[in-house]
Amino acid sequence: MSQRAARILSITFQPMLTGTYVLLAIALTSAATWTAGVAWGVGLAALTAGIPSLDILRRVRGRTVDDFSVFIRRQRLRPLLVALSCTGLAFVLSLVLEAPHQLQASLLAALVTGAALASVTGAWKISFHAAAIVGAVAILAWGIGWEMLALAPLVPAVAWSRVVLGRHTLAQVLAGVAVGSALTIIVLLLY
Numbered sequence: 001m002s003q004r005a006a007r008i009l010s011i012t013f014q015p016m017l018t019g020t021y022v023l024l025a026i027a028l029t030s031a032a033t034w035t036a037g038v039a040w041g042v043g044l045a046a047l048t049a050g051i052p053s054l055d056i057l058r059r060v061r062g063r064t065v066d067d068f069s070v071f072i073r074r075q076r077l078r079p080l081l082v083a084l085s086c087t088g089l090a091f092v093l094s095l096v097l098e099a100p101h102q103l104q105a106s107l108l109a110a111l112v113t114g115a116a117l118a119s120v121t122g123a124w125k126i127s128f129h130a131a132a133i134v135g136a137v138a139i140l141a142w143g144i145g146w147e148m149l150a151l152a153p154l155v156p157a158v159a160w161s162r163v164v165l166g167r168h169t170l171a172q173v174l175a176g177v178a179v180g181s182a183l184t185i186i187v188l189l190l191y
Contacts, residue, residue, distance in 0.1 A: 013132070016083070029102075031100055113184060137152055137155060139184060
């Protein structure tokens with residue numbers, strides 16, 4: 001039963017999906033109109049999650065990565081570069097097209113955190129899942145309201161799922177939480 005729950009949590013809060021949830025929520029609550037919020041949210045999610053997901057699926061089919069989660073560290077660099085490039089492009093577009101400030105800050109936090117995690121992952125398998133979920137909670141609390149801190153129990157739940165599934169050690173998920181929370185908070189405070 002715990003394996004099944006861990007798999008569900010791990011899949012539901014896969015970093016690209018978590019980023020999509022955040023972008024949609026922030027877009028819908030910060031845009032001038034509901035239609036603009038949907039357009040921003042869907043457009044940015046397609047760029048930051050859709051294209052990288054298609055790239056990973058192409059790599060799985062071509063057998064250059066073993067699975068969608070890119071479990072093997074040495075296989076991570078190219079998919080991470082695609083994802084970071086897409087997030088960087090989304091950030092630039094958000095500036096050029098004058099997206100709401102909360103969306104710009106969310107994208108910048110994701111870009112900075114993603115770059116830091118990518119720089120570590122070649123040497124050590126830090127948890128992107130843990131960093132993404134703690135960053136998501138911070139962004140939602142900052143961008144929507146403190147009531148979003150009610151989502152904080154997702155942080156230990158997702159971290160637990162990664163350890164139970166044997167994808168990370170406790171140290172790797174704790175490091176992901178530390179990096180994800182610190183960098184997200186710094187970007188949100190300074191941007």
